Amino acid sequence: MPLLVGMAILLGCQLIGESTARFFHLPIPGPVIGMIILLLGLMVLGRVPEGLRITTNGLTKHLAFLFVPAGVGVMANWSAIEAHLVSIAVILLLSTAGLQLFMVLFMRRTLGSALKNHDEDPVFKEQQR
Amino acid sequence: MKVTTIGSLWVYLSASPLLSLFLTTVAYLGSYYLIKQFKLLSKLNLQPAVLAIAALITVLALTGTSYHDYFEGAQFIHFLLGPATVMLAVPIYDNLARIRMMMAPMLLGIGGAVLASAFLTIGLATLFRLPAEMVASFAPKSVTTPIAMGVSQSIGGIPALTAALSLITGIIGCFTGPLVFKLTGAHDHIVKGFTMGASSHGFGTAQSFASISVLAGAFSGLAMGCVGLATALILPLLQVFIR
Known part of the structure; x- marks a missing residue:
């Protein structure tokens, strides 16, 4: 279950970022805005939620794999x-x-x-x- | 009879994402173990992703499959790059105290990276007498592909060419990075990570996480995001140098 919580947080931030970029016609990609939103969120919260930590550890290890199709x-x-x-x-x-x-x-x-x-x-x- | 069964099987497989997803995963895993197995390959700084990309291009070319057909399936892996980019906020948050401590040098580094990259690429491309629209396509190539494509469009470049140049830059950076570090005797993980992120965006960040450390990965992600943002803002102002 924590894995899904982490995924939901990441997808939610990307969604907000993607919508912001489109709405204001920004030259910056949605995920980068999502990253800024998540960083601000973490700074307000003051800690990294357990689920997000688990998802992050999984993704960082295999980051290079995600670049193969591109x-x-x-x-x-x-x-x-x-x-x-x-x-x-x-x-x-x-x-x-x-x-x-x-x-x-x-x-x-x-x-x-x-x-x-x-x-x-x-x-x-x-x-x- | 047998020919038609194989034929219909092929029709099913080429329409379903299953085959390209499987091939991508196997190509990466295979490359990973091959590099782990043979010391010579890891000495060449060969990354599993690079070997996998080369293997897949070969397979697609040999079977006459178009990239479009391959991407129909592989887009599910590609999609995860979005959440993975958002995720970079976590290692950055973990190192926030360090980043706060060196705010001024970081900002200088970001500005320096944008200017150095722009003048190196524009200068070299002009030196090689490339047409202006190609020079413009080269200028943003060190930043993450989606930003690079947008910037390229706005300064009169060809976005598709920029996408390819940006990807190749990422791959080249993974080879040259360790050589440059060896040459200059760079040991600090923050310097290494920052350099990788500023010069070869996502590929550099992935490599920093995989073969340097989480600390290097965090600073690489930070550099990638900030240099990308700064390039989108600054590069259109430098357009006067492109001719």
Whole structure:
């Protein structure tokens, strides 16, 4: 039963988010608005309901699985990519790796000293000792 | 007689969602165990989802099945992405104290990600002399597919092309991310998660949860949502750079 409670909360937030996005013609997808609504709800409530916790733990573990149908969708748009295949591949590779490199260096700099407190990497902690 | 039975069986299977649901699940499970079994594959940062996508595209191409027919069934898995996105509020809520503590650097990081991504993609695409509508399709590719498609439309890009570019970016990011972390010696899970979410949206978040930690996943989800929102607001203003 708690699993269903969790599912109902998630679907309810998505429904509100989806309706808000459509009603106000927002460029933001419904689920993202639903996420904000749920976050506000949790902040007001002050805790995570048991059912929601169970559903969340189940979904986080298999999040990547849910992307498979969307990923297969690349084949549907293949004709648009084929014409400029090489330049698209190079641009995507360089811009993605470049953005990641920038983000790591930038976040390290801006987060600064706050970083040392939450390193969860056990191997690194071992090396530090 | 036998041919007609097999024929009618095929008619039933191709009309019912059962076959694509089963194939998707089996492709993912198979990829998961294959990668677990062979060290070489996991060393290449190959994700089960990526292998499953490649396997399914191969199967569909070999059997001559269209994506439309496959998606008729697979949409039930795809639908769960909605509730899964809403769910990201829970790990974000769990880390609220941490987020409050570094509000200013987070906001800077979000703004930095939007600008860096826009200038990298627009710059490279212009350098490669791609037509303007393709440059516009590239610009929002680092954010979650539905936002990327909407933004692409509003700045004169091709939404379908952006959808594909966004998906491929997500997949590429899962390969390059760990390499970049190794290169820069990044160990902090917040930096790793934030980077993955900002550069390869949902794929990055899924990977952060699966192969870094729940903490990284939470910050990846946070970055994905915030960078997506900020891109929808900021990118139309940068349209002047696209030509």
